[in-house]
Amino acid sequence: PLFLQREGKKNIDHFGFLENGLFKQRYLLSDQHWRQNGPILFYTGNEGDITWFCNNTGFTWDVAEEMGAMLVFAEHRYYGESLPFGEESYSNAKYLNYLTSEQALADFAVLIKSLKASVTGAQNSPVIAVGGSYGGMLAAWLRMKYPSVVTGALAASAPIWQFTDMVPCGDFYKIVTQDFAKSGINCSKSIRRSWMAISNVSSTGEGLQWLSEEFGLCAPLKPQDVDDFRAWLQETWVNLAMVDYPYEANFLQHLPRWPVKVVCTHLQFDSGVTDRQLLHGVSQAVKVYYNYTGSAVCLNMSETATGSLGTRGWYYQACTEMVMPMCTDGIQDMFEPQSWSLQAFSDECYGLFGVRPREHWASMAYGGKKINSHSNIIFSNGDLDPWKSGGVTKSLSDSLVAIVIPDGAHHLDLRYSNEHDPQSVIQARALELQHIKQWIKQEQV
Ligand SMILES: *[C@@H]1O[C@H](CO)[C@@H](O)[C@H](O)[C@H]1NC(C)=O
Ligand SMILES: *[C@@H]1O[C@H](CO)[C@@H](O)[C@H](O)[C@H]1NC(C)=O
Ligand SMILES: *[C@@H]1O[C@H](CO)[C@@H](O)[C@H](O)[C@H]1NC(C)=O
Ligand SMILES: *[C@@H]1O[C@H](CO)[C@@H](O)[C@H](O)[C@H]1NC(C)=O
Ligand SMILES: *[C@@H]1O[C@H](CO)[C@@H](O)[C@H](O)[C@H]1NC(C)=O
Numbered sequence: 001p002l003f004l005q006r007e008g009k010k011n012i013d014h015f016g017f018l019e020n021g022l023f024k025q026r027y028l029l030s031d032q033h034w035r036q037n038g039p040i041l042f043y044t045g046n047e048g049d050i051t052w053f054c055n056n057t058g059f060t061w062d063v064a065e066e067m068g069a070m071l072v073f074a075e076h077r078y079y080g081e082s083l084p085f086g087e088e089s090y091s092n093a094k095y096l097n098y099l100t101s102e103q104a105l106a107d108f109a110v111l112i113k114s115l116k117a118s119v120t121g122a123q124n125s126p127v128i129a130v131g132g133s134y135g136g137m138l139a140a141w142l143r144m145k146y147p148s149v150v151t152g153a154l155a156a157s158a159p160i161w162q163f164t165d166m167v168p169c170g171d172f173y174k175i176v177t178q179d180f181a182k183s184g185i186n187c188s189k190s191i192r193r194s195w196m197a198i199s200n201v202s203s204t205g206e207g208l209q210w211l212s213e214e215f216g217l218c219a220p221l222k223p224q225d226v227d228d229f230r231a232w233l234q235e236t237w238v239n240l241a242m243v244d245y246p247y248e249a250n251f252l253q254h255l256p257r258w259p260v261k262v263v264c265t266h267l268q269f270d271s272g273v274t275d276r277q278l279l280h281g282v283s284q285a286v287k288v289y290y291n292y293t294g295s296a297v298c299l300n301m302s303e304t305a306t307g308s309l310g311t312r313g314w315y316y317q318a319c320t321e322m323v324m325p326m327c328t329d330g331i332q333d334m335f336e337p338q339s340w341s342l343q344a345f346s347d348e349c350y351g352l353f354g355v356r357p358r359e360h361w362a363s364m365a366y367g368g369k370k371i372n373s374h375s376n377i378i379f380s381n382g383d384l385d386p387w388k389s390g391g392v393t394k395s396l397s398d399s400l401v402a403i404v405i406p407d408g409a410h411h412l413d414l415r416y417s418n419e420h421d422p423q424s425v426i427q428a429r430a431l432e433l434q435h436i437k438q439w440i441k442q443e444q445v
Contacts, residue, residue, distance in 0.1 A: 187268070
């Protein structure tokens, strides 16, 4: 994609008057297909480098010409190059204090206002917010909080209800499990059994060494690393479910088409399998995720996805406003039973950042389940995507529209069209476009 990279000054604190510093927010702009007064598709950047989201949001590039649209991708503060306190931004809780969704939304609203004021012919351009995942939550919230700034929003795979007391904490991992269960014979069963096999094998020094070599780990496992090893595998299965796309793609990692099916070919065991045979299968399976290109020298348990994501910043956000309870029971899902403990989470947050979560704030600030009075938002979700658990999957009104994509993983609809796209995503995109064009038309009357 061809775009201009720009930056604009924003207040570090939009909501108080004591800290009056400014910071540089990066955004990307393409007016290649834009016609004067034509719409602006505004991507509300999420937790990472904006050029990476731009590269993975082909839908906007696919429709720009037909819509005569300008494309803007705005970077979220504290990610990529938009660091309010430069290299020091993450150095202490005082500097991190301005990393909130409210501040990010205000940055976006101010940027839209200033673009419309400064670009000739954009004064009357309707703006549609577009985003995926946390970016999708921001797109929906931007429409809710700043209805005079954006005409509507396409919120793809946006788990706006993944907060405390809004959805069952086990749903997320249930969906992960269902993906594996339907992608190969005995696949989820083998993963469920692997946890005990790990306990068995890791109980001896020789077993630990075997595991480390079998998985090609960069650093040999010590007895105290076994919990991290399990957590790493669990995260790997989650990521695979999220990016179970119908074609070869490179989002979190470079992967083959329908990667979960490929993974499952290594996990077709019956109950007579030995612990080491089973774990050999697991190692082959995770290498589909970490070594599809064959270029991994060793597997680093600290690197589970692309470096373009701002993992630490997102963890801080989860530790403050974005508290998303998750749990497993080992029965309806393929993981080891683990209940949700706010106390344990809060203590971990305090240790890491010196802050504690406010678990009910997000539902207070953004309306919880009572959002029916808003308008012009599309909530799209894929049945394969674990984040569907916190998504809006039933329409709430004529203009709060839910679209479910049966063969879709995490915001598949926002990606470039592809010859392997299933009919369901082709239809979803057409419907999305139809709603967006209707909102624009209503605005221009
Ligand atoms: C985005 O795509 C461009 C052009 O293909 C590439 O140069 C750049 O490295 C990509 N950025 C990221 C963060 O992946
Ligand atoms: C682990 O060890 C126990 C006790 O020896 C055994 O019953 C079990 O089959 C082993 N493997 C798994 C996957 O449970
Ligand atoms: C799946 O597991 C069951 C129960 O252990 C076994 O009977 C069956 O042969 C397995 N299927 C395959 C394809 O391994
Ligand atoms: C990754 O794949 C290549 C090519 O098959 C292989 O040589 C290498 O050992 C693999 N890396 C790991 C960590 O298994
Ligand atoms: C593993 O990744 C972390 C985080 O990127 C890095 O600091 C560390 O050096 C890596 N370890 C190895 C052995 O490559």
